[in-house]
Amino acid sequence: MSNTATAQGRLARLLTLVPYLLNRPGVEVREAARTFGVTERQLIDDLQLIWMCGLPGHTPADLIDVSWDGGEIEVGNAETIDRPLRLTADEAGALLVALRMLAELPGLRDRDALDRTVAKLESAAGAGAAGLAGAVAVRVEADPEALGTIEAALADRRRLRMRYYVPARDEATERDVDPMRMLVVEGRTYLEAWCRRAEAVRLFRLDRVMELTVLDVPLEVPPDAEPIPVERGLFRPSADDQIVTLELTPAGRWVADHYPCESETELSGGGLRVTLRTPDTRWVRRLALQLGARGRVVAPAQLVKELRADAERALALYGES
Amino acid sequence: MSRRKTERLLNLVICLLATGRHLTAEQIRAAVPGYPEQPEAFKRMFERDKEELRELGIPLELGGGDPWEDEVGYRIPRSAYELPDISIEPDEAAVLGLAARVWQQAGLADAASGALLKLRAAGIATESATPPGIEPRVDTADPAFPGLWAAVRDRRPVAFDYQAPGRPAPQRRRLEPWGVVSRRGQWYVAGFDRDRGAERVFKLSRIVGAVAFAGRPGSVEVPADADVREIVGGWRIERNRVARLRVRQGAAQGLRRFAKASGEGGDGWDVIEYSFHDTEWLASHVAGFADDVEVLAPPDVRAAVIVRLREGLAGTAEPGAAGSRTGESGAPAMTGEARRR
Numbered sequence: 082m083s084n085t086a087t088a089q090g091r092l093a094r095l096l097t098l099v100p101y102l103l104n105r106p107g108v109e110v111r112e113a114a115r116t117f118g119v120t121e122r123q124l125i126d127d128l129q130l131i132w133m134c135g136l137p138g139h140t141p142a143d144l145i146d147v148s149w150d151g152g153e154i155e156v157g158n159a160e161t162i163d164r165p166l167r168l169t170a171d172e173a174g175a176l177l178v179a180l181r182m183l184a185e186l187p188g189l190r191d192r193d194a195l196d197r198t199v200a201k202l203e204s205a206a207g208a209g210a211a212g213l214a215g216a217v218a219v220r221v222e223a224d225p226e227a228l229g230t231i232e233a234a235l236a237d238r239r240r241l242r243m244r245y246y247v248p249a250r251d252e253a254t255e256r257d258v259d260p261m262r263m264l265v266v267e268g269r270t271y272l273e274a275w276c277r278r279a280e281a282v283r284l285f286r287l288d289r290v291m292e293l294t295v296l297d298v299p300l301e302v303p304p305d306a307e308p309i310p311v312e313r314g315l316f317r318p319s320a321d322d323q324i325v326t327l328e329l330t331p332a333g334r335w336v337a338d339h340y341p342c343e344s345e346t347e348l349s350g351g352g353l354r355v356t357l358r359t360p361d362t363r364w365v366r367r368l369a370l371q372l373g374a375r376g377r378v379v380a381p382a383q384l385v386k387e388l389r390a391d392a393e394r395a396l397a398l399y400g401e402s
Numbered sequence: 403m404s405r406r407k408t409e410r411l412l413n414l415v416i417c418l419l420a421t422g423r424h425l426t427a428e429q430i431r432a433a434v435p436g437y438p439e440q441p442e443a444f445k446r447m448f449e450r451d452k453e454e455l456r457e458l459g460i461p462l463e464l465g466g467g468d469p470w471e472d473e474v475g476y477r478i479p480r481s482a483y484e485l486p487d488i489s490i491e492p493d494e495a496a497v498l499g500l501a502a503r504v505w506q507q508a509g510l511a512d513a514a515s516g517a518l519l520k521l522r523a524a525g526i527a528t529e530s531a532t533p534p535g536i537e538p539r540v541d542t543a544d545p546a547f548p549g550l551w552a553a554v555r556d557r558r559p560v561a562f563d564y565q566a567p568g569r570p571a572p573q574r575r576r577l578e579p580w581g582v583v584s585r586r587g588q589w590y591v592a593g594f595d596r597d598r599g600a601e602r603v604f605k606l607s608r609i610v611g612a613v614a615f616a617g618r619p620g621s622v623e624v625p626a627d628a629d630v631r632e633i634v635g636g637w638r639i640e641r642n643r644v645a646r647l648r649v650r651q652g653a654a655q656g657l658r659r660f661a662k663a664s665g666e667g668g669d670g671w672d673v674i675e676y677s678f679h680d681t682e683w684l685a686s687h688v689a690g691f692a693d694d695v696e697v698l699a700p701p702d703v704r705a706a707v708i709v710r711l712r713e714g715l716a717g718t719a720e721p722g723a724a725g726s727r728t729g730e731s732g733a734p735a736m737t738g739e740a741r742r743r
Binding site (some may be wrong): 139179190253388397 | 404408410412417419427434435457460485486488491493494497501502504509511514518521523525537538551568571581583588595605607654655659674692696704705706707711714718719
């Protein structure tokens with residue numbers, strides 16, 4: 082994880098750049114710059130620097146030959162550094178931890194390729210990488226059956242029919258969807274698909290899929306269907322959202338970890354006041370009743386009133402009032 | 403100036419790779435341009451350079467220099483320096499590409515793309531024509547993550563301030579970290595807590611401020627039988643009890659999904675069987691469905707639901723602050739059973 086703006090970071094780049102150029106005689110300055118994520122000017126500066134270096138003695142016969150006439154780069158007399166440096170523990174570790182996570186996804190077809198790649202990377206890494214790979218883990222939950230079915234539908238470009246549980250409304254819904262891709266975000270697996278019922282791109286959490294069948298119908302994703310920008314988080318606030326304020330006791334603080342909170346304020350005694358945004362308060366009513374003494378809704382007043390009615394009706398069911 | 407330093411470092415690497423025998427510091431000064439004449443200044447600069455090479459993962463081998471002198475010499479063994487000759491098949495390139503795109507934050511994302519760049523530089527094709535059907539992404543946005551990654555990599559003890567839930571202020575904790583694990587999008591560090599003298603798990607989002615190293619690299623011994631994946635949320639709940647629930651028709655889909663139908667409940671109601679482990683957890687879950695679900699049996703769950711509902715009702719009246727009340731029930735709440743389904 083070296084910063085390429087420092088001499089050390091730049092050295093790391095040069096030690097990779099030289100073998101890259103030796104393996105691609107005549108590569109264009111533009112392409113090399115793009116590959117290394119630097120400007121063409123920076124790349125040429127790198128070439129000028131390499132040209133000043135070489136074996137002890139530093140006579141013209143000892144120095145590395147570099148030319149970029151017409152924008153095509155040629156490097157010679159650099160046998161000493163003609164192979165890249167071994168992968169560092171961080172580099173190999175970053176890939177190995179990711180590969181192990183992929184291997185945890187059940188039912189993935191490339192299982193065998195994954196195992197072979199892990200073995201090869203471990204051999205290419207310096208000391209420490211294998212230890213890192215064992216000590217850093219990303220757990221992923223995915224239903225093997227649903228994952229396999231979706232993978233098949235994506236490969237054969239087929240429409241899917243599913244029964245899907247919507248927790249906000251506590252409903253089981255039926256819908257036909259045209260799969261676009263699968264995502265793993267925050268440890269959970271999602272299907273991104275064009276939902277024919279909503280006529281929009283939707284994310285479906287695989288552990289909420291109740292039934293899933295591949296239809297003998299080719300999928301039809303509208304050309305203007307945009308993937309959901311998950312890098313900004315899965316929760317997308319809307320102007321129509323209601324703001325709900327909850328006060329949580331220490332035992333209820335987990336709520337703040339599991340739901341996206343707009344704000345969190347510490348209360349005396351270890352409690353927490355949080356505000357949530359939601360387009361639908363039905364799930365908040367369920368959450369508040371689940372919490373019991375561990376938390377309570379303080380606003381909006383209308384929601385508190387509804388909760389009171391919920392609790393009274395439920396107690397009446399048990400013959401209590 | 404940084405450019406001159408880069409030049410000196412590159413010449414140093416080439417010199418130490420090219421030499422067959424170990425070179426003393428003095429020989430290196432003679433061979434590599436850019437070092438100062440003044441002995442103290444040279445020594446300081448050379449020490450820093452060696453450290454910078456080591457940080458990049460360049461193996462510096464120490465050995466006997468001049469046989470007539472006692473001085474230590476240096477070289478870089480090519481076999482330890484070079485990326486080994488490996489071949490990557492097209493299907494392996496595809497999974498490598500997928501793995502390299504997993505990390506969302508700069509540190510590990512740069513490390514992963516740096517690895518791919520080295521493979522490409524060695525002439526290995528790491529690009530694949532087939533688009534992946536699955537795109538996994540992992541966030542490491544917790545400020546404590548980079549420090550703990552380094553601590554686990556270098557097996558170093560750490561110290562940090564930890565805001566445990568229910569405590570008024572953060573507490574200093576000293577930990578021998580065994581590993582970091584992400585579960586449901588949350589990062590945890592597991593290890594030996596030096597103050598408690600026992601195995602503990604900490605949530606990275608509750609670490610306040612910086613993670614400090616509290617010992618030398620290599621000084622953490624990870625027990626051979628420690629499996630951090632299991633330690634972090636590896637519990638398996640055995641659902642050894644069955645509740646009979648009366649459920650309003652068409653309602654409580656969240657319960658029905660995991661239940662077995664068990665007959666008519668009369669007049670718009672069904673009866674379902676729901677297996678569970680923890681009374682408080684099931685009571686909490688059922689209470690959420692208000693008057694759509696009634697627990698018929700067992701009696702302890704029925705009683706616990708009534709308690710929950712009473713508490714809920716009280717919460718709608720009471721103006722006091724939540725922090726002043728104690729509602730510890732010990733139930734794992736949503737973190738337990740529901741998430742295992």
